[in-house]
Amino acid sequence: MKQLEDSFFSIFIIGLGLIGGSLGLSLKGKWLRYGYDIDRDVVREALEVGAIDKSLSIEEGLKSDIVVISIPVQFIPYFIRENRDKFYKDSILMDTGSTKRVVVDEMRKVDSFFIGGHPIAGKEKGGIKNIDSHLFDGKIFVLTEENNLTEEKKRIVLKLVRDIGSFPVFISADDHDYILGLTSHLPYVVSLSLFYYLMKKEKDKDNIFKFAGSGLRDTTRISSGDPVMSYGMIKTNLDHVKRFISEYIDTLKEVIDVIEKGKFKELAEKVKERRDRIW
Template sequence: MQCSSIGIIGLGLIGGSIGKSLLKNEASHRVLGWDVNEDAIDFALASGAVTHACEPEKMAGEAELLILAVPPSQMELLSEKVAPFVGKRLKAVTDTASTKSAIVKQLSAIWKEKYVGLHPMAGKERAGIDNSSADLFEGAAWAAVPSALSSKEAAEIATDLVCALHSVPITLTPEEHDAIVAVTSHLPMFLATALVTLAAQRASENPKLPKFAAGGFRDTTRVASCQPWLISEVWETNEGFIKEALKDFINILSEMSSKDSKSLAEMATEAKRARESLLAGRGEGK
């Protein structure tokens, strides 16, 4: 890393895992951290996610790289609060939000050339610093989303950060990013939520149903256990692309409902091939 002092605001699953990974991989020996929850700060210090607790305003004056790992709805207000305290050492600012079009516009207006957006394609359905892991990002793809104002130095630092976490940076425009994750990340949350809602309705009619909620149901609905605010915030900041994905998905379901068994088998065969191809493209096995 080009930065010897890194600050993380927001010590949840993602922020905590970034800190743990940086320290484990010896990419930095000084990781400053802060969270609105004092217990999270204590846990981060005790578990080796950060080396020092530091208020955001002070952090802005000491850090060379500032990482905003808070919910998307808090990014702009936090930035406006912290930006006036920036010191000469600060080289780059990034965020970890799962939508980018609105966030990049907001934050680049505040941080100017120092800002580059990031989004890790890794996580867990269980949030919080106590679920963080130094290995969370191993081999994961990270979207690197510069703005029109981003400096070459800031872009290089963002890439260095991703590589220091043993991850793979992929540069996208904000619109590219939001269109892609609407299908690969956001739509699964909506589908899982809908399936659980249906199962709960049927379980109220037949209490034996939960006994049959086995592996397929558990795997398919895993992301329905995410933080409730997450699904509302991705909708608020990526509604257009999510609506488009939902519409296309509903059309596919409608098409399936009109097929005969032979046609469904052909469709399932093609879907099996497609899944294996998609995962191979990500670098995963079957």
């Protein structure tokens, strides 16, 4: 569709939480930014802090060059299904969900251009109150290889990704869900389960958290993530997550065995060496 002003593309952001709001803020002055949120207070705040230029109804917003759905991933397929007939043939449909299989499967049923997206960026404190124009700086923005973009449409998507300071990386939806299952969903369950276990132990000795240092704080940080969003990413990738948890349990047992056999130092050095090369 036509742009409303010459050199500006228009974006319609559905869901103005941490990701949607930060996306809007990062594009300030570069794109025409329309927004929608089910919560009117969030829309008001997004306008006040300049995360969007204007709020639109879903019907109006869908006319934008690109429509980005930034709601918890478990709701994205329903949202697409419910609005299937309202999307525009010439628009690009994208999302920012933490899993990609369930999203892309639904997107291909819509008569629009589509591509799945996932910026690898976040904070444990969500919502419009925590948006950050630098949230995506230097981060990877995953784009699904399964898409129907023309070269021209692809250029618009890539411009969006670069305008927020991220690096586009194309990958299949299945590889995405496998890899993020390992690097994001599994760590979340591990972290949450650790804190939950300590909460149960707290019933025996009520002051255990008094002795908690920064190690425990960091190891359990992601368990303070938004429950609805976190649940969605696990629920929509549960087969992978279950398999990884089961293999992780085997690894815990293996590590205990390594300790008992007096071979732990070598293992710890190997882990430290690899980890220190990454961060």
